[in-house]
Amino acid sequence: xxxxxxxxxxxxxxxxxxxxxxxxxxxxxxxxxxxxxxxxxxxxxxxxxxxxxxxxxxxxxxxxxxxxxxxxxxxxxxxxxxxxxxxxxxxxxxxxxxxxxxxx
Numbered sequence: 276x277x278x279x280x281x282x283x284x285x286x287x288x289x290x291x292x293x294x295x296x297x298x299x300x301x302x303x304x305x306x307x308x309x310x311x312x313x314x315x316x317x318x319x320x321x322x323x324x325x326x327x328x329x330x331x332x333x334x335x336x337x338x339x340x341x342x343x344x345x346x347x348x349x350x351x352x353x354x355x356x357x358x359x360x361x362x363x364x365x366x367x368x369x370x371x372x373x374x375x376x377x378x379x
Contacts, residue, residue, distance in 0.1 A: 284328035285333040285363070289342050290314050297341050300369075306337060312354045325353040334362035344350070344372045 285308035288297035294311050301309045310330030314323045338358050342351060351368060358366055 283336050284339055285310060285336045286339045286341065287311065287328070287330075287333060287354065287358060289350045291339060293342055296343065300339065300341050304339065306339070307331075308333065309336055312357050314350065314353065322326055323349055323353055325357050328357055332361065333358055335364055338363045338366045338367045340366055342368075342370050345370045345374050346373065346374045346377055348375065 282294045284304060286297045286301040286306045287309075288294045288306065288311035288333065291311060291313060297309060300306070308331035310328050310333060312327045312328055315326070316323045340351065340354055340358065342354075345351060351370075355366055355368075
């Protein structure tokens, strides 16, 4: 993966649970920036709400977004919306387990 990116990348964790993995990935890719997107999930509806980006500013960088499990995709969708608003030049998504349950 390291060969696919220049050093102008930001590794972003889509929630606080993925921060440790994002930090490890940043070290493996020589990323100069790292950030995460805090979210809260409503226990009754399961819907999530994102609260901006905490950490380094991804504007003008290629973002590598890492999540261990993609269930419905709502976390990644919200994260991509935040990253696009911040002005990233592109987003690549990596995941380990992709379930893609409805409404994915």
